[in-house]
Amino acid sequence: MEGCGEDGQVKLLGVAYSSFVVRVRIALALKGIHYELIEEDIYNNKSELLLQSNPVHKKIPVLIHNGKPICESMIIVQYIEEAWGSKAPFLMPKDPYDRAIARFWAAFVDDKLTQSIWGVFMGEGEEQVKAVEESVANLLLLEETLSGKAYFGGDEIGLVDIALGGLLVGVQMIQKVTHTVLIDTQKMPLLSAWAHNFCMADGMKEVLPDAAKLFELMSERKAKLTSPPAKIG
Amino acid sequence: MAVEDCEPKGQVKLLGTSQSPFVVRVRIALALKGIHYEYIEENLQNKSPLMLQSNPVHKKIPVLLHNGKPVCESMIIVQYIEETWSSKAPNLVPKDPYDRAIARFWVAFVDDKVGPCIRGIFMGRGDEQQKAVEELVANFLWLEEALRTSGKAYFGGDEIGLVDIALGSRSQWIKILEKVTNIVLIEPEKMPLLRAWMERFLEADGVKQVLPDEAKMLEFASAIRARFAAAPAGN
Numbered sequence: 415m416e417g418c419g420e421d422g423q424v425k426l427l428g429v430a431y432s433s434f435v436v437r438v439r440i441a442l443a444l445k446g447i448h449y450e451l452i453e454e455d456i457y458n459n460k461s462e463l464l465l466q467s468n469p470v471h472k473k474i475p476v477l478i479h480n481g482k483p484i485c486e487s488m489i490i491v492q493y494i495e496e497a498w499g500s501k502a503p504f505l506m507p508k509d510p511y512d513r514a515i516a517r518f519w520a521a522f523v524d525d526k527l528t529q530s531i532w533g534v535f536m537g538e539g540e541e542q543v544k545a546v547e548e549s550v551a552n553l554l555l556l557e558e559t560l561s562g563k564a565y566f567g568g569d570e571i572g573l574v575d576i577a578l579g580g581l582l583v584g585v586q587m588i589q590k591v592t593h594t595v596l597i598d599t600q601k602m603p604l605l606s607a608w609a610h611n612f613c614m615a616d617g618m619k620e621v622l623p624d625a626a627k628l629f630e631l632m633s634e635r636k637a638k639l640t641s642p643p644a645k646i647g
Numbered sequence: 648m649a650v651e652d653c654e655p656k657g658q659v660k661l662l663g664t665s666q667s668p669f670v671v672r673v674r675i676a677l678a679l680k681g682i683h684y685e686y687i688e689e690n691l692q693n694k695s696p697l698m699l700q701s702n703p704v705h706k707k708i709p710v711l712l713h714n715g716k717p718v719c720e721s722m723i724i725v726q727y728i729e730e731t732w733s734s735k736a737p738n739l740v741p742k743d744p745y746d747r748a749i750a751r752f753w754v755a756f757v758d759d760k761v762g763p764c765i766r767g768i769f770m771g772r773g774d775e776q777q778k779a780v781e782e783l784v785a786n787f788l789w790l791e792e793a794l795r796t797s798g799k800a801y802f803g804g805d806e807i808g809l810v811d812i813a814l815g816s817r818s819q820w821i822k823i824l825e826k827v828t829n830i831v832l833i834e835p836e837k838m839p840l841l842r843a844w845m846e847r848f849l850e851a852d853g854v855k856q857v858l859p860d861e862a863k864m865l866e867f868a869s870a871i872r873a874r875f876a877a878a879p880a881g882n
Contacts (some may be wrong), residue, residue, distance in 0.1 A: 470756065470789055484748045486755055496744035510730035514718045521720060522704065555704060 416641050423480040424449035427464050429456060431623040431631060434487035435475040436578030439621035441494045445501050445569060460547040488520055491576055503570045516573045519559060519566060526550045531581070531596065535588045535632070536639065542592065551606060560604045564611065571615065579612045587628045591636050659684035659711040662698050664691060665859050666867050668816040669721040670709040675812050676725045676739060680732050717788045723755055725812055751833035753793060753802060753810040757817070760786050765817065766834075769868075770875050780830055787833055787841055790814065794840040800847060807851060815848040815864055819858060823868045 426442070426449050428435030442449055454464055454474050467476045467483035477484045477493065484493045495505040507513050530552055533545030557580065566574035569599060589596055599606040613622060661677070661684050661717050663670030677684055690709050701710045701717035711727065712716045718727045729739040741747050752832035764786060769781030793802060793810075822845075825832050835842045848854060 479745075482743070482745055485752055489748050489751045489755065493744055493748040494749070496747060499744075510716070510727055511713070513715055513730065514723050514727040517723045517726065518719055521723065 418508065422480040422483060423478075425452055426450070427452050427454055427461070427467065427476040427478070428474040429454055431628050432474060433581045433584045433623075436583075436621060436623060437487045437576050438475045438477060438490045438494070440571075440576050440579060440618065441491045441505060443617040443621050444503055445494060447494070447498065447500050447501075451599065487580070488524060488573075488577060491573065495573075504578065505567070505572055507567070507572070509646045515603055516567070519556070519574040520577040522555070523574065524553070525583070527556070527578075528581065531585055531588060534592055534594055535636065538640065542594075546594050546596065549602070550598070553597060553602060557602045560608055564606075565608065569611070575608075575612060579618075582609055582612065583623050583625055587632050590629055591632045650809040657714040658712075661685070662687050662689050662701065662710040662712070663708045664865060668820055669704060669710060670867055671857060671859065672721040672812050673711060673724050673728070675807070675816065676728045677735055678795050678853040678857050679739065680728060680735050682732060682735075684857070698820075714794045722758070722809070722813060725809065739803070739808050739812065741803070741808065750803070750809045753790070756786070756789070757810070757813040761790075761814070761817065765820060765824060768828060768830070769872060773844040776828075780832070783832055784837075787814065787838055791838040791841045793843055801844065807848070807853070808825075809846060811844075815845070815854065818845050819861060819864055820868070821845075823861075823865055827868055827872055835838055841854060 417448060422446055424439060424442070426435070428438070430451075430453065431491040438453075452461070452463070454461055456474060462471060464474065465472055465479075467478060468474075468485045473485070475485075475487055475490060477490045479493075479497065484490050507516060511584065527549070530545055534542060534549055537545045549553060556566075559574075563569075564580070565571050571579070585596060588594075596626065597605055597609060612618065659677070659682060661670070661673055663673070663686065663783055665688060665786065675688075685693075686876075687697070689695060690809060691708075694706060697817055698708065698710060702719045705719065707719070709719075709724060709809075710772065712722045713727075713731070718724050721802065725739060741750055761873060764779045764783035768776055768783060771779055799805055801807050802814070807815070824830075833842050849858065
């Protein structure tokens with residue numbers, strides 16, 4: 415497909431409600447890149463294409479650019495930035511130090527924050543309380559980093575915004591399903607404002623997961639976790 | 648000490664500990680690029696104010712301080728070194744965006760999959776340890792295949808790159824683990840390329856000079872393992 419030359423053929427294997435897929439969709443939307451979204455049945459029937467493209471992890475998202483697969487959401491986002499390096503907006507700062515800081519916080523979101531928030535969703539009782547405390551502590555660190563900027567990336571959405579923004583609707587639904595407050599508007603005014611602005615930004619509405627649908631999926635999943643074991647026989 | 652050069656230099660300090668493979672990663676990158684730096688040994692039982700100020704989020708080493716500005720997380724530091732001293736050979740990161748994505752993929756694989764298995768084997772016993780061994784062998788087989796696909800001396804090509812640094816820095820630990828647990832993790836018959844790569848890496852210029860002393864590491868590792876493998880004290 416002749417796009418503006420650089421585009422080539424872009425496919426994205428994923429599911430619309432996955433935070434990790436959403437991250438990639440955000441990056442593609444910001445860069446104005448046309449692509450084909452291929453919905454995968456990840457629980458019951460992964461496609462041949464997915465298994466061939468990501469044989470190591472067999473997970474989504476996978477971006478396939480001119481037939482070549484790229485895996486892992488934040489690696490895909492950096493790939494998009496670099497492969498479409500001359501297309502604004504720029505998702506990464508130019509200065510090496512600023513890039514290191516952006517990578518640091520993106521890694522923080524992936525290694526620390528997602529783990530603690532997952533703990534809130536999966537946990538019960540004491541365990542859940544601990545996970546909430548940890549999540550709040552992690553979010554407060556992000557609140558501090560935001561200090562006075564519209565986005566983590568500065569005036570425009572950048573790597574860290576995408577890392578966290580992809581998770582946003584998921585976090586909001588986890589709060590609802592577990593009856594917990596993680597992004598507290600009083601404790602985290604900057605982060606709350608950021609979340610609002612991010613969701614309202616150009617192109618975001620089309621790629622963020624449907625909140626109601628995600629709530630339904632998560633409620634179902636949570637119910638399965640906490641329901642009594644299956645009957646014998 | 649001001650040195651007029653066409654390379655951005657300034658003052659480089661590295662906070663680390665002598666046994667850490669994560670610190671080794673940074674030392675390899677600095678050595679390959681020929682960057683002079685001051686190494687500051689940290690005592691993890693008594694972390695310095697500099698360390699706590701420089702990495703308040705994780706309070707971990709390594710931390711690179713370049714002109715007073717801290718960079719944390721070993722592979723982020725390595726990429727920073729590459730980007731700051733980009734005109735200095737060798738290039739640790741491929742030029743092509745796709746090759747970069749592949750390199751980053753394997754780096755993530757080393758840290759997310761290989762690392763926890765190593766820890767699991769080291770700290771675990773019985774069934775748990777056996778499971779970790781099986782998983783690690785499976786992970787190594789993927790890396791063997793990646794080497795086969797590359798067809799070159801290193802994951803990075805003809806020269807050491809990001810993946811070599813990420814995995815290679817753990818080589819000593821892998822060898823020590825084999826000694827201490829009496830389990831062969833990288834069987835030469837099943838993984839000839841990986842075994843050869845590891846020996847090549849450990850002997851490479853820029854690497855061998857910065858590796859921690861193997862005897863000391865073995866002592867350190869044996870002590871930790873004894874603590875974990877010992878039967879619970881009767882108190």
